[in-house]
Amino acid sequence: MGLTTDEVREIADAFLEAANKLDQYLKDNDAKLSHGQYQLIYEHARTLLRVATVATTEAVGLVIEGLKDPGTKLKDVIAQANEKIKTAATVGLVINLAGAIASLGGGIIAKDPNSIVTALTNIANIIASKS
Amino acid sequence: MNLIPQRRRWLLAVALSCVLGTSCADLKAVHEWSQTSLQAAQYNELITTYSSTPQRLLRYDPGQSELYNTQLDLRKRQAEALKQMLSVVSDYMAALATLSADSTIDYSKNVDTLTKSIGTLNAGISQTTLNATGSLVKTMLGAVAEAYQAKQVANIVGQANDPLQTILKGELRDIVDNDFRRDLKIEQTFIDIYYDNLRKSSEDIAAKDGVNEWKEFRMEQNAKQLKTVDAYLKILDKIAEGHQKLFDNRDKLDSKALITELFSLTMKIRDQIKVLEAS
Numbered sequence: 001m002g003l004t005t006d007e008v009r010e011i012a013d014a015f016l017e018a019a020n021k022l023d024q025y026l027k028d029n030d031a032k033l034s035h036g037q038y039q040l041i042y043e044h045a046r047t048l049l050r051v052a053t054v055a056t057t058e059a060v061g062l063v064i065e066g067l068k069d070p071g072t073k074l075k076d077v078i079a080q081a082n083e084k085i086k087t088a089a090t091v092g093l094v095i096n097l098a099g100a101i102a103s104l105g106g107g108i109i110a111k112d113p114n115s116i117v118t119a120l121t122n123i124a125n126i127i128a129s130k131s
Numbered sequence: 132m133n134l135i136p137q138r139r140r141w142l143l144a145v146a147l148s149c150v151l152g153t154s155c156a157d158l159k160a161v162h163e164w165s166q167t168s169l170q171a172a173q174y175n176e177l178i179t180t181y182s183s184t185p186q187r188l189l190r191y192d193p194g195q196s197e198l199y200n201t202q203l204d205l206r207k208r209q210a211e212a213l214k215q216m217l218s219v220v221s222d223y224m225a226a227l228a229t230l231s232a233d234s235t236i237d238y239s240k241n242v243d244t245l246t247k248s249i250g251t252l253n254a255g256i257s258q259t260t261l262n263a264t265g266s267l268v269k270t271m272l273g274a275v276a277e278a279y280q281a282k283q284v285a286n287i288v289g290q291a292n293d294p295l296q297t298i299l300k301g302e303l304r305d306i307v308d309n310d311f312r313r314d315l316k317i318e319q320t321f322i323d324i325y326y327d328n329l330r331k332s333s334e335d336i337a338a339k340d341g342v343n344e345w346k347e348f349r350m351e352q353n354a355k356q357l358k359t360v361d362a363y364l365k366i367l368d369k370i371a372e373g374h375q376k377l378f379d380n381r382d383k384l385d386s387k388a389l390i391t392e393l394f395s396l397t398m399k400i401r402d403q404i405k406v407l408e409a410s
Binding site: 027053056 | 184185195198205206209313314321324327331
């Protein structure tokens with residue numbers, strides 16, 4: 001099932017917002033983060049921005065095959081992930097979440113339905129976790 | 132008995148009504164507005180900024196040249212299509228500006244030749260009368276020409292309003308407002324995290340200051356480009372608004388209310404063109 005232009009735009013917006021959340025997290029927690037932790041979150045933020053760029057370019061034509069009900073599902077998941085980043089209690093959780101969103105982004109760039117589904121499942125599990 | 136053919140009667144009626152001071156379209160406001168809209172529609176720097184974004188992003192995301200080169204190719208093709216869409220708008224505005232210009236139809240030379248010819252007939256007509264005749268004929272023909280121009284402007288505006296509003300309020304506006312704006316915001320975040328990371332990686336205070344200056348410079352450039360998005364959207368809105376007013380008043384193009392509104396819109400478009408030029 002293909003995505004409409006509006007859905008692609010909302011996905012691009014959601015990835016940009018997620019990257020902005022990570023950027024803010026890096027600023028707010030700069031002193032607390034180790035070099036490795038900082039670099040990991042920084043790399044994930046860059047991946048999210050790449051996805052937002054690709055989605056912007058393909059706002060009209062991006063089609064993700066094999067993903068059921070993609071627009072709503074993606075938007076909801078990313079919105080929840082953004083909320084979780086804001087309220088996360090541990091750095092580990094933020095890194096896991098950022099990594100899972102980045103994997104989702106990688107799947108979207110590669111148009112690989114399997115890795116998209118896996119990434120969505122990971123994100124859902126992390127959101128559901130209590131930490 | 133019908134001594135005067137219908138077309139001549141129409142011309143005569145228009146000419147007489149104009150000479151007697153009743154309504155004859157003053158198209159100056161239409162001309163000024165369409166000329167200014169043409170100037171605004173020719174601005175396509177925003178499209179160039181959008182199409183070259185992947186090139187700029189490579190600065191902040193090195194090692195991703197394959198991804199960004201692919202994006203660059205795609206965007207170059209998109210830019211061509213967008214520029215063609217804009218050129219349709221500017222071609223239309225150019226046509227409207229030409230059609231509403233004072234100089235579109237000028238009978239003066241023909242009338243001068245005619246009065247000279249009458250003078251050479253040596254029919255006892257004084258030069259004063261000849262001059263007065265020439266002047267009256269010029270006035271009448273000018274009025275007929277104006278009425279003809281107004282009719283043509285009304286026709287073209289009537290036909291063009293729907294497609295023009297679709298372009299100005301639809302796809303083009305959406306692309307600028309959503310995609311171009313997001314594109315610049317993505318770049319803004321890239322600049323932010325890239326320079327923050329660079330600053331964090333350095334221990335040297337002078338190097339940190341240098342990084343801060345570069346970040347400030349890039350952020351200012353980005354902010355200017357975002358301002359041009361806002362200015363451009365205002366321009367699209369004012370062109371759409373002006374054309375709608377023209378459409379609604381196409382049968383009374385010289386109404387004072389329309390002239391005032393077009394003048395005001397022209398000024399507003401010019402203000403936004405200055406913003407574009409300053410960026």
